[in-house]
Amino acid sequence: MWNVNQAYIDGTFVDVQGTETLPVINPTSEQEIGQLTLANRADAVLAIEAAKRAQRWLAVSSKAERIDMLMALQQAVLSHSDRLRESAIEEYGGVFARTQWVSQYAAQCFKNMAQVLEGYDLVREIGGASVIMEPVGVAALIAPWNSVVGTVCSKLSSAIAAGCASVIKPSELSPIQTYVLATALHGAGLPEGVFNILLGRGHDVGDELTRNPDVAKISFTGSTQTGKQIARAGIETMKRVSLALSGKSATLFLDDVDLATAVPLAINAAFMNNGQACVAGSRLLVPRARLDEVIRAVQAHVETLRVGDPYDPQTVIGPAVNQRQYERVQTYIRRGLEEGATLVSGGTGRPQTLEKGYFVKPTVFANVSEDMTIANEEIFGPVLSIMAYDSLEQAIAMANRSDYGLQAYIFSSDTDLARRVASRLAVGTVLINRCATELMAPFGGRKQSGLGREFGVFGLEAFLETKTVVADD
Ligand code: NAD
Numbered sequence: 001m002w003n004v005n006q007a008y009i010d011g012t013f014v015d016v017q018g019t020e021t022l023p024v025i026n027p028t029s030e031q032e033i034g035q036l037t038l039a040n041r042a043d044a045v046l047a048i049e050a051a052k053r054a055q056r057w058l059a060v061s062s063k064a065e066r067i068d069m070l071m072a073l074q075q076a077v078l079s080h081s082d083r084l085r086e087s088a089i090e091e092y093g094g095v096f097a098r099t100q101w102v103s104q105y106a107a108q109c110f111k112n113m114a115q116v117l118e119g120y121d122l123v124r125e126i127g128g129a130s131v132i133m134e135p136v137g138v139a140a141l142i143a144p145w146n147s148v149v150g151t152v153c154s155k156l157s158s159a160i161a162a163g164c165a166s167v168i169k170p171s172e173l174s175p176i177q178t179y180v181l182a183t184a185l186h187g188a189g190l191p192e193g194v195f196n197i198l199l200g201r202g203h204d205v206g207d208e209l210t211r212n213p214d215v216a217k218i219s220f221t222g223s224t225q226t227g228k229q230i231a232r233a234g235i236e237t238m239k240r241v242s243l244a245l246s247g248k249s250a251t252l253f254l255d256d257v258d259l260a261t262a263v264p265l266a267i268n269a270a271f272m273n274n275g276q277a278c279v280a281g282s283r284l285l286v287p288r289a290r291l292d293e294v295i296r297a298v299q300a301h302v303e304t305l306r307v308g309d310p311y312d313p314q315t316v317i318g319p320a321v322n323q324r325q326y327e328r329v330q331t332y333i334r335r336g337l338e339e340g341a342t343l344v345s346g347g348t349g350r351p352q353t354l355e356k357g358y359f360v361k362p363t364v365f366a367n368v369s370e371d372m373t374i375a376n377e378e379i380f381g382p383v384l385s386i387m388a389y390d391s392l393e394q395a396i397a398m399a400n401r402s403d404y405g406l407q408a409y410i411f412s413s414d415t416d417l418a419r420r421v422a423s424r425l426a427v428g429t430v431l432i433n434r435c436a437t438e439l440m441a442p443f444g445g446r447k448q449s450g451l452g453r454e455f456g457v458f459g460l461e462a463f464l465e466t467k468t469v470v471a472d473d
Contacts, residue, residue, distance in 0.1 A: 002024060002033060002175070007196070018043060027092070041204050041207075093319040109154045117161040130468070134467055138214055140210070145174050146278070155168075165195065167197075210239070222245070224448045245404075247449050248377070249404070249427070252395055254418065267301050269431075285398055287395075307359055317360075333383060336373070362382040376403075402447070412433070439455055442455055
């Protein structure tokens, strides 16, 4: 049994002052595997004070010192990659291939950011001025439960490269992954207070981070609803705020799409991370002339997907993170049926072969119209809506008819045409004939999917302030 009752503050693990406890449930077995004692507002204040002390020297640290820290973190995380993968499978139900990739990616973030910083000019001459890029100050890094380790490492790498000390608040639903990650990061031997980690409620620890005047920057990944609360609270002290939020991404099949290659990729885009991905391509837009063919190909492919034990490397879809998320997805599936969508695969309930665990049947609906709930709201489970279009103009309008604008996928043999379509989509990223993004390129959302960009040089600049110095020497 795990017992997570400490926060990582000022370079050491300390017992939290909070007293509220939460059970940790393995979503595959539904067994209790541990207990978390939540940190509270007083713990958050201690963590902010530690970061504030570290900020004094970080603010004047050299590029070389920051690069050394990043490389030490890369090694530290890499040496824990097996434990990180195991904890994500056990606590979250992430499937083997994905958790393996995330544990490697988490280490790679630090190396990538060291490379970015190496080539970045922290001082530029513009006209008669020196423009100096300075760290924004103490940063709060707030992460969701669906991608804890990757999100934390990505944000932390940018903060350190910029010279910002941080207080990290992962989701309270991810204590084991957080504990393993904190242990790994501690192994890098960084000076005290450079990063501090605690798990607490959003309305308590999270609220302190968004209101405390000693926090200058919030880098948040999570739901649009919480992002709005954070932006409102943070504006009082004029915090710099980056928001990576919810999505309802579209996958566009153009007329000439090759279904043999596109269908498996489109299904992957929809169901990756057990369907719990901000970038899930959960709306599949298909030319009406090819609709029947697409439905048959999607149905055939979905039936081959193995749902079940996430430890099994053959498994493609693991469980939902918890009972609440399972119920939420079931509600959306019922809503799809009630509103008249045609069920192609899956449906309500658990797959028949599985007796326990929060497993959702991979579900595909066809005849989904634009006004249906499942076409508009983020479901965050393996549920795909197929929607037909009659012209390219209509496809573009349908893709853009969303409050969100995180990512889109286009599949076509004509990549020139696909690029022209991409130019008209109101999203942060467009992936053409692929599902994987470029990790050095900016990532973030338009409309209600967020504010600002992460990764690479754009991620670094999100933690920097510019200062202009003009002198008559
Ligand atoms: P959430 O908004 O409920 O919680 C995210 C984090 O915010 C948690 O750590 C939570 O404790 C904290 N929080 C909650 N209320 C807070 C408050 N008032 N002040 C400060 N912090 C607070 O989101 P979730 O359910 O954990 O994550 C799923 C959502 O995250 C989905 O909508 C998904 O699309 C989104 N997401 C977006 C991206 C992206 O890069 N755009 C990546 C992953 C997840």
